Amino acid sequence: MSLPPTAGSEAALDAALGDPEETARLAAQRDLAEAFPAELCARLDAFGLPAHYVPTEWGGALDDHERLLRLWRTVARRDLSAAVAHGKTYLGAASVWVAGNAEQATRTAATVLSGTPVAWALSEPEHGADLLNGSLTATRHGDGYRLDGAKWPVNNATRAGYLTLLACTGAPGTARGHSLFLVDKTDLAPGTWRALPKVPTHGIRGIDISGIGFDGARLADATRIGPEGSGLETVLRALQLTRTLCATLSLGAGEHGLRLAARFTATRIIQRQPLIDRPHPRSILTRCAALLAATECAALLGSRSIHSLTGEMSVVSAVVKSLAPTLVDAAVAELAELLGVRSYLTTVHEHGAFQKVARDHQVVAIFDGSTPVNRSALVQQFPRLARRLATGSHDTDGLAEAAAVGKPPRPLDRTATTLLSPQGCSTVQSLPALAETITRHAPTGLAEHATALRDTTAELGRRMAQVRPASLPPMAAHELAAAYELCFAGAACLHLWQVGAEGHHGEPLWQDGLWARAALRALRTRLAEVLRTPPPSAAPGDEHIDGPLAHTVAEAALSGAPLTPFGAPMPQPFHRPEAHT
Structure with a gap:
């Protein structure tokens, strides 16, 4: 049965999810009971969200990954657990869209559109993210394969009807030693497979x-996705899509946490003065809002790059997947300071929503390759990235499309994904030209931040060029990768500010480049910490950022207005707490 079509808008999905206050209350109850978010997932099915997991050529609605990112973010800012539970189906099906044949794609599309979950079975008890050495075997047997072994832990392993499963079909530890299979549980003979128990978790408790x-268990030869031995390559290509979109989980969690903390900071009065009027709380709120804005820009540019800079996604996906949870974890930790003991309470303050956000989000850094795994993958491309950065070469047209937020993208050519980016990363490599352009018309302070970021990035490129290739990169190389992520985020902020400033004229966050100046300042500070260089010098007007941005964010948190430059409002009615002492 096909699910109903949708307009695909954030506003329509928000309306379908109902009152945010009631959503928060029910999410807290489910969390305490460690109950699966079945009711909320049913609402997402009824809305038609699974259609956005299926490309249009196979009867779905997926033709724009920015739209999918925004839809997921809408769910994640309500209940990250529900976003993780429901969105896993896209992750599970992505390998079929990348390398499956027409019959496999048609079957998977029908399954997804019916609302049946699909899981991605990669991890194993003894090997974790070491996919090269997985020990679950698919041994040739007659005209098919015999499966022996286990996959664990896997999101939706029990609830899923289909699995895309990585199994050893050749020599373990080799690039061509594994194959990927599309497993329909109903095709497996009873007694040849078993569900392994749910694992208790610190966050996302009910998932x-x-x-x-x-x-x-017997599989037909037709269940293999792609040629035998191509499983790891297919997984790595699919990860370029899924890793990028995992950033939306961080965006939703970060927005939820920022809204809770901003509401409290605006209404908490101590000694007849609101917290927001005190310099320290105001600076924390500003810095966290700035980091969330930077995360948003990197995620939006990354999701649009899937279409217009497809050949660069081996770099972009690793950068965005590492960056988003790192920045949001840092922001959530700082916001907890503003809330004090309320950040730990499970029922007393705002239904205990903040501590749930903090616990739930900790797992995002592990999904689809942990932060060290993604940074290691980035380090392997340092030689080419350093050379391209030194020349400043970049795909001007592709980058312009990636920065055109909200506009329909070009159709995705999935065959254009590559394991290594021949062009490097246009977003970072464009910084010299971008900084020169921005200095001509940027508001006070932004041009100086852009120029300083350009110079830091050039120095970073020189350090990257000195890193020698190694299967196990040293920690110093991982730190350079972390710095590269921050440079990517800064470049994304500048590109999106430059393209969007005119269309957002008059909006408080955009006034005098407020959010962009705050984001660049916060990113440059983190860059200095990562690179162990002196704190960055202040740009003109930096001293006038904290007050306006903190009050703008606080008012948005109370009214339901967007908290970030490209965000969406929360639906009404919206609970507005009274000021209290």
């Missing part, structure tokens, strides 16, 4: 984090 074991 089906479980596993599946096989003992002589």
